[in-house]
Amino acid sequence: MIKKYYLLSPGPTPVPENVLAAAAEPIIHHRTPQFSKIFMDTTEMLKMVFGTKEDVFILTSSGTGAMETAIVNTLSPGDKVLTLNAGKFGERWGNICKAYGVVYKEIIVEWGKDYPKEKLEAELKAMPDCKAVFCQLSETSTGAVYDIKGFGEVVAKTDAILVVDGISGTGATPCPMDEWKVDVMVSGCQKSFMIPPGLAYIAFGPKAWAMVETAKCPKFYFDAKKAKKNLADKTTPWTPAVSLVIQQKKALDIIAAMGLDGLFAHHRILGDATRAGVRALGLELLAEKPGNILTSVKTPAGIDGGKIVKTMQGKYMAYIAGAQDPMKGRFFRIAHLGYMGGFDIITALTALEMTLADLGYDFTPGDAVKAAEPILRESWS
């Protein structure tokens, strides 16, 4: 039979067919009224997804570029900050700080474990000159979601700003930037935003903008003030990835039609079904507070975790993600993010069942589907 390829990774995620096709439209110049209209419509809809009245800037870069943008525009070398390191991407906040001479204290949390706002409050009390707190909405390396609302309450009482990496989380799980007192939020286009990788998004609240004025970290390509000045002219400082912006407008049309609550509900249903399915196989989740972006599943005893990922990807062409260093082999990650439907979850679960059968795991084939089916079926009603 034809062996189809299934993208079940937390980015890139599948792109709707009409959004893919939009990339094949003729390229228009980026300094034209035609493109400005698309660009500004996209920006407006991004504000809706971010839950902010502030400008959302479109960067041509990966999400990491937006993380760097957050740091270099708000801080100066020598500034003290706190970073929540509960996985690979929390660790990255610290690495970027280090590159720019920002002094960071890492709050190291075991991968998958939650972190209560009360502990953050205590950390902030112990560091009265803290300028910023960096964290993840959804830590993509574990699938855990964090209490951004609680962090917002705690950080708002201090002079620090709260900077949230919503690269995989924004749009998939609630995080209304303004309401939850998030000062800087970044995201990426290849997740719930449903387009191929290449764009990243960032917004700054008023408390963060005040810091932009005095921030001394050097920057040029990622200069937020230049982006703001150019946005007033309905354009970008540098040539943007035109075709990706056109695609983002099309994908946001889909999102606008279903509504932001609809997009959250979509992810919740897919997440519920996935969790029910893997639990029905006797498997355990890694995350204490698993999000609706991806589900990290612990490798069962006696099974080689590397082989699960290799078999899923290589034999069944179901492209889940493995655990990253230093946790390689300890768990695997099934994404339920962006343009996936209920039957894509069934595909993931049956590919997992077939894989576990191949590797000699003791279970009853069909149990995962049996558990997921009613959750999904109801959502069609």
Added chain:
Amino acid sequence: MIKKYYLLSPGPTPVPENVLAAAAEPIIHHRTPQFSKIFMDTTEMLKMVFGTKEDVFILTSSGTGAMETAIVNTLSPGDKVLTLNAGKFGERWGNICKAYGVVYKEIIVEWGKDYPKEKLEAELKAMPDCKAVFCQLSETSTGAVYDIKGFGEVVAKTDAILVVDGISGTGATPCPMDEWKVDVMVSGCQKSFMIPPGLAYIAFGPKAWAMVETAKCPKFYFDAKKAKKNLADKTTPWTPAVSLVIQQKKALDIIAAMGLDGLFAHHRILGDATRAGVRALGLELLAEKPGNILTSVKTPAGIDGGKIVKTMQGKYMAYIAGAQDPMKGRFFRIAHLGYMGGFDIITALTALEMTLADLGYDFTPGDAVKAAEPILRESWS
């Protein structure tokens, strides 16, 4: 009649139809053997176009991001450099240096004027601690090309490195990096590389790599050492713009089939025909040494330069580019870059003739085409 849109700007340039269609292929994950193969094939072919044995790194950014990459990876704050400012993009080298505390002396050259290597030699003698010389292969704001071969000879005798912005020039006009002793070369994908904007390319020669080891300018997203380390694993440090890389591979297949000399000949013929056409209308070129990338044409006396651009773009939908600040209205720019054929030049010239007729310029309609036709016709033989 249907009014078609013609892209005659120096980037973005028209994209071949099969390359456009490639963006509509399903998105594959960037950490897979399938993508690695495409990525490495693309990298190899970029080396051919750059004329280098060194690695060419693919960045997800505009060309400006690659310019910043060149600076932050080779220099430290306080280092002294020379920048050739003969237009908007030469000026940008200085602006990026300023952002990173690099001390630059600008060699200011009147827009369009040439700059001989002997003068550069004298400047270098006067600045023995010069660490780098920054220039443009083709200054996109004027269409002038510079004597990179000569600059290479001169700079090679010193401890400085030669950094060339080939964003619009690479692939369109010869600049064999290794042979001409260019130490760092950057380029962009939306020019002669024939794909939509979003990727930039950069290569470092051995003299530049030695500087990378000690360069103290901060960087993270644009860290060349990280790019080098990841390229050894056939991947990128950050998620690349997957669909654009797939498109670049397709476009490079076209370039490989015609050969690099074929690509240069293509641009030379289009450039010759354009120059012959505009001169036949009694118009003057801006550039002392015009390149085959774009032709800047001086606004004739008595005609409003802004109206030429506005009429070309607005009425005839022939999207040429105007002159940038502070030269606005003084000239206009017709690109003959990338995926354009002979009849696209005829389109540009007839749109220009119609525009000039609209604005009351005194000339014989048809003269531009008459001059361009034999040049183009011969190239079909």
